Amino acid sequence: MPLLAAPTITAGTLAALGQPVLPMDGGGMLRPWREADAASVVEAYADPHIQRWHVRRADSVAEAREWITLWRRTWQSETAGHWAVTADDGKTVLGRLALKSWDFFDGGAEVAYWTMPSARGAGVAARAVRAAARWALDEAGFQRLELEHSTANPASCRVAAKAGFEGEGLRRQAARHADGWHDMHRHAKVRQPGREHPSPAGSPECEGKGGL
Ligand SMILES: CC(C)(COP(=O)(O)OP(=O)(O)OC[C@H]1O[C@@H](n2cnc3c(N)ncnc32)[C@H](O)[C@@H]1OP(=O)(O)O)[C@@H](O)C(=O)NCCC(=O)NCCS
Structure with a gap:
């Protein structure tokens, strides 16, 4: 059926461009993952907080290397962008920033992140999200970035707010973690705030959608 x-x-645009290195305000960068980062990935996923919110652990450097291979491939398949967040030296891994679930028709993607325990509390996550959002919305052409965290994860809520992602409400029991289902707080940042398609005059937001 024609669209x-x-x-x-446009499909192919970002694969052709190649994955960029993105500088962060105040120092450090987002750069593509390297095989040499595998030990840092194992260290990160040994952290109980990362295990709690990302629901995974890495059992060996070899396994982490396989993840890195998969993370690198998603750029060419135009399904996601996975970056290591590093210090100025480009080597010291401070965290992870991903733009996942690319949807080129609607122009959407989802933001995910963690920081190494030793890097926390210094604004790294918020600066990494801002750098990725700036590239995605101002350069790559995405229209809307979504970010979700459990309501039991207030630090992540703060990161979203500091990076300029507005809260859009709650999705009840939307994510499964090791301790059960979590209500998820959704945030989003859009390319042109204030240019949302208006509802018909006098019509509440949800009226008239029953027949779709
Ligand atoms: C959440 C996480 C990414 C934050 O990383 P970070 O680099 O420390 O983030 P920032 O320094 O940019 O900001 C953290 C903010 O949360 C606040 N914060 C930290 N713990 C908090 C808590 N328990 N309650 C409320 N706010 C908290 C900090 O004070 C800071 O806000 P401020 O700058 O206004 O003081 C990091 O703690 C982490 O990796 N956690 C485990 C994995 C995870 O939660 N990933 C996100 C899943 S959605």
Whole structure:
């Protein structure tokens, strides 16, 4: 069935561009993962907080290397961008920033992140999210970035707010963690705030959608 609107981003554009290195305000960068980062990935996933919120552990450097291979491939398949967040030296891994679930028609992606325990509390996560959002919305052509965290993770909520992602409400029991289902607080940042398509005059937001 022919589409009646053009995709927000043309397929092939970002694969052809290659994964960029993104500088962060105040120092450090987002750069593509390297095989040599595998030991840092194992260290990160040994942290109980990362295990809690990302619901995974890495059992060996070899396994982490396999993840890194998969993370690198997603750029060419235009499904996600996975970056290591590093210090100025480009080697010391401070964290992870991912833009996942690319949707080129609507222009959407989802933000995910963690920081190494030793790097926390210094604004790294918020600066990494800002750098990725700036690239995605201002350069790559994405229209909307979503970010979700459990309501039991207030530090992540603070990161979202500091990076300029507005709260959009709650998705009840939307994510499964090791300790059960969590309500998820959704945030989003859009390319052109204030340019949302208006509801019909006098019509509440949800009226008239029953027949879709
Ligand atoms: C959440 C996480 C990414 C934050 O990383 P970070 O580099 O420390 O983040 P920042 O320094 O940019 O900001 C953290 C903010 O949370 C605040 N914070 C930390 N713990 C908090 C808590 N228990 N309650 C409320 N706020 C908290 C900090 O004070 C800071 O805000 P401030 O700058 O206004 O003081 C990091 O703690 C982490 O990796 N946690 C485990 C994995 C995870 O939660 N990932 C996100 C899943 S959605």
